[in-house]
Amino acid sequence: GQQVMQIPQYQHVQEGEDFTTYCNSSTTLSNIQWYKQRPGGHPVFLIQLVKSGEVKKQKRLTFQFGEAKKNSSLHITATQTTDVGTYFCAVFTTSGTYKYIFGTGTRLKVLA
Amino acid sequence: SAVISQKPSRDICQRGTSLTIQCQVDSQVTMMFWYRQQPGQSLTLIATANQGSEATYESGFVIDKFPISRPNLTFSTLTVSNMSPEDSSIYLCSATVAGELFFGEGSRLTVL
Numbered sequence: 001g002q003q004v005m006q007i008p009q010y011q012h013v014q015e016g017e018d019f020t021t022y023c024n025s026s027t028t029l030s031n032i033q034w035y036k037q038r039p040g041g042h043p044v045f046l047i048q049l050v051k052s053g054e055v056k057k058q059k060r061l062t063f064q065f066g067e068a069k070k071n072s073s074l075h076i077t078a079t080q081t082t083d084v085g086t087y088f089c090a091v092f093t094t095s096g097t098y099k100y101i102f103g104t105g106t107r108l109k110v111l112a
Numbered sequence: 113s114a115v116i117s118q119k120p121s122r123d124i125c126q127r128g129t130s131l132t133i134q135c136q137v138d139s140q141v142t143m144m145f146w147y148r149q150q151p152g153q154s155l156t157l158i159a160t161a162n163q164g165s166e167a168t169y170e171s172g173f174v175i176d177k178f179p180i181s182r183p184n185l186t187f188s189t190l191t192v193s194n195m196s197p198e199d200s201s202i203y204l205c206s207a208t209v210a211g212e213l214f215f216g217e218g219s220r221l222t223v224l
Contacts, residue, residue, distance in 0.1 A: 035213070042204060042215035043155065088154065092211070097168045098143060100206075100213055102155040 002093050004103040012109045019079050021106035023072040023089035032072040038085040079110045114209045118216030125223050130193045133219045135205030140185035147204040161188040195223045
């Protein structure tokens with residue numbers, strides 16, 4: 001079945017440093033979504049990308065969909081302690097049944 | 113958006129028993145899903161809860177072990193049957209609204 005890998009698995013950064021997580025698929029994706037899960041919480045939707053090469057920004061967060069629609073990235077500028085959590089990419093797939101497949105996740109820790 | 117209420121939030125269960133998790137959405141939704149999340153891991157889709165028909169299970173999950181009901185467009189239940197310690201996990205109910213996945217707070221099950 002569909003598999004979506006993320007790297008790195010873990011990242012520790014000093015507050016103020018930048019952070020990037022990458023999401024990779026072996027197959028072409030119709031869309032990519034990003035979610036954030038705070039420690040002890042549930043995943044919360046951040047954004048969806050659907051177009052090749054699409055770039056979207058949310059304050060310090062920049063999301064990009066690759067030209068070949070097989071990869072995506074989430075970049076956080078000048079991390080803050082509130083950015084702590086696990087970031088997941090997810091794919092909505094309609095092959096077979098409609099469902100959302102989550103990537104392996106990147107756990108971010110921000111050191112004050 | 114959608115607000116999803118899930119209960120119980122946590123429970124400690126004995127081996128061999130069964131537990132039913134309830135999920136209530138504050139609006140009618142087309143798609144509902146059940147995920148399992150082991151500590152520090154990603155979300156694994158158990159099944160899609162279909163209204164008025166049998167749930168669609170992912171590979172590795174079977175109806176006898178995880179029976180699911182979806183009597184209407186706002187409610188679903190997941191039963192974890194004949195539990196073993198390997199079933200200790202967080203179970204998350206989710207629903208889509210306008211392409212976004214919303215999650216309940218999760219049910220943390222510990223099987224002794």
